[in-house]
Amino acid sequence: MAFATYSSLKDRTVFITGGASGIGAAFVQAFHDQGSKVAFVDLDEAAGQALAGTLGASAWFRHCDVTEADALQAAIRDAAAALGPVTVLINNVANDTRQAAAEVTPEAWRKGLAVNLDPTFIAATTVYPMMRDAGGGSIVNLSSINALLGPGELPTYSAAKGAINSLSKSLARAWGPDRIRVNALSPGWVVTPRQLELWLTPEAEAEWSKLVALKDRIMPEDIARAALFLASDDSRMMTGQNMVVDAGRT
Ligand SMILES: NC(=O)c1ccc[n+]([C@@H]2O[C@H](COP(=O)([O-])OP(=O)(O)OC[C@H]3O[C@@H](n4cnc5c(N)ncnc54)[C@H](O)[C@@H]3O)[C@@H](O)[C@H]2O)c1
Incomplete structure (x- = not known):
């Protein structure tokens, strides 16, 4: 198989949350391979440092708990100061810990939304002025087919992903006049x-x-290739959509 190179992504500053492992690490690698300047944050300092170490000087990593809004905002602003204004944002971070619906306490509900929903909005509003002043940008919000399927053991996570789909539409309308595109990306398993x-x-x-x-198995790189397209100029008239990459599950 042969995959695309997007010349529009070269030298673009890309900020990725939860980039140290899993699909996030595939995003970091894929944008790096396109010649983008990649900044990423993660709770897992060791994995983040290890990945950044393989990428060289153009990569920027900071240990950050995205549930702390001030720390997330500071990381985005510092990354932009180091690499240039962020014009691609990949809101990837999540925690899909299972919990029976009847056992979700109010505290667990809030904690679930704090990692699965709030950082998406906070990061988006933090990059908004940079993207507006740069003449545009692309925000990709990781959702899930679980927003469509609603599995019983993931009530908070599924609710957060449903909200991300709606938020993506809302921000797409709000910021379209600034040429800022906002799309959701929903992986299968x-x-x-x-x-x-x-x-x-x-x-x-x-x-x-x-x-x-x-x-075939859906691999992290399959999701990364969809994100490259959504981030690139090739998708320039696409916004407010939910792109599903699920091998035909839904
Ligand atoms: N893996 C799947 O099958 C699947 C399916 C549908 C959707 N998704 C979505 O894709 C995205 C990536 O999923 P994944 O499977 O790679 O997740 P993962 O759990 O493997 O990785 C998440 C990363 O986020 C980091 N992280 C967790 N909490 C954090 C916090 N508070 N602050 C900073 N970093 C934190 C983790 O350390 C980890 O590096 C998520 O939005 C997820 O909901 C994944």
Whole structure:
């Protein structure tokens, strides 16, 4: 197989949340490979430093808990000061810990939204003036097919992802006149280290395989390639959409 190179992404400053592992790490690598200047934050300092170390001087990493709004805003502004105004934002961070709906306390609900929803809005509003002043930009918000399917053991996560779909539409309308595009990107079940460790058993994968049209595994790089397209000028008239990459599950 052969994949696209987007000349519009060269030298563009890209900010990615939760970029140290999983799909986020594939985003970091993919934008780096396109010649973008990549900044990313993560709670996992060791994994973040290790990844940044493989990329060289053009990569920028900071340990940051995205549930702390001030720290996330400061990271975005400092990354822009170091690399140039952020014109691509990938809101990737999430935590998909399962919890039975009846057991979600008010505190657990708030904690779930604090990592799965709030950072998307905070990061978007922080990059907005930079993108406006730069003449435009692209925001890609990681959603999930779970926003469409609503699995019972992921009530907070699914609610957050549904909200991300709606928020993407709302911001697309609000900021379209500034040539800022905002799209959601919804993966199906992606084979990441965390999924393999916690939930993607051979039995679960066999069940998934019965439900999808395409039988190959969805890899983090498959999601990254969709994000490259949404970030690039090739998708310049596309905004307010939910791009689903799920092997035909939904
Ligand atoms: N993996 C899948 O099958 C799948 C399916 C649908 C949607 N998605 C979405 O894709 C995105 C990436 O998913 P993933 O599977 O790679 O996730 P992951 O859990 O493997 O990685 C998430 C990253 O975010 C970091 N992180 C978690 N909490 C943080 C915090 N408070 N502050 C800073 N960093 C924090 C983690 O350290 C990790 O590096 C998420 O938005 C997820 O909801 C994933």
